Amino acid sequence: MSGDIDESAQAIERKYGIAVEYETGDAAIPELWRNPPANGTAEPMTKANLCRYLPVLAHELDKYPADVIRQNLATVYLLNSLGFFGVQYGGTSLDHSIYLTGGNTVEGYDDSYFATLFHHEMSSIFFRNYDFPTEEWNSVNPGRHVYAKSDRQILQAITDGEDDGGDESLYSEGFLSKYGYSTLENDFNLYAEMAFTHPRQLRQLAEKYPRIRKKSELLRKFYTGISRDFHLDY
Template identity: 35%
Template sequence: MKAFVFIVCLAVSIQAQETVILEKPLPVLTSSGQEAFPEAWRRKPVSAHGEALPEAQISQARVILASALSKHPASVLKANLKAVYVLSELRYRGVVTSGTNSRTCVYLKMGDPKAGYTPAHVEGTFHAEFSSILIRNHPQFLDKEAWQKANPPGFQYLGDGVDAVKQGKAGLKTEAALLEKGFLSQYGCSTLENDFNGLTIRLFAGDATLWALARQYPRIQTKLKIALSFYQQLDPAYTEAFFKSQGASRSSTP
């Protein structure tokens, strides 16, 4: 009988570690349990670790994710994403990270805004991580050959985003020398996926600077066109006008 009670109590304890932030259009959760991560991630060398948001951050997380999810058609969300986990701490492979993704889930860190974890940063990270799931699920819509050709002749991506972080090659600053080569940041040089992610962040933010840079730098222009084509093949709602309007709606918000 004691063993049965212990098992029941343990199950209740595990369930209590997970808190629902949003139910629709899909579950947004916070959790301090390892069950949030795929089983393979719980072991070395990944050793994924997350910590639940404190109660004081739940309402802000709800607002941020409601905004982020509203920018995607419900059909795209339903077909490609099961849940989003928003955590106060997120690390894997020995690196603290703002976000990552599995086959069906996005994981986000929501830290101190003074340390850079602003609402815009958290939302942008969601779009970046979700874009990784989308290009993995729909590779036929992303012209990787054309993307590669937009890079300088002979260029090769570093090959791993975590290694880029460990080597100090994950800067996010926009520099003219990188723009000439077709990259919005140093981190974009790590993998094609991260390169695409960085452009996606600016697209969903309605960043007018992106369109200005595309007019000035032909390689950025090519990548922008490829990204737009990818999203428009996913759903016709992802128009150029839609992306540009995101900046206008953001700037008009009190």
């Protein structure tokens, strides 16, 4: 099993020039995040789950131009758990690194979950590294909507939006779930993950809801502005 894991990770590393780290726990977290008040913690992913998720990671990476990955991503950390401020995180990103967690299928961690998480965090790196159309995106939202600003408001908005799907009222306002209410970046993350993992669903929503259509168009413009080799199938 260990040999297969190493070979799968090395194949990804050779193709994209990135590091795939899967044997580190707390050491994966920068010291600043390990200290109070964040008190970051992490556990390495189990071998059984590494065997499941490494092929998923390779498949999802193939949806990106290789040169874009090389320019923007340095390290992928594969973890069993990740926590900050006493809250468990599915994943996060810092600079040119992303941190992804994955558990057992019986716990709800299926391949779709992991794929979605990867695109979510990858989109955050792009959000930081490129000129995102913030004003245009904000102009699509209802006039009364204001994203959360303080760390406390953001954390509360994220908590309120966990495991929450969309509904007619959210869709009509241009949001895919309550989680998207929290920050503009999180709103964009949801669109990015759906574009790469459930493009048909995003296309159907865009056909029905004008605000979702406008944000989908902005997302496509943003990604093709990064590279013309992006092919978003929605």
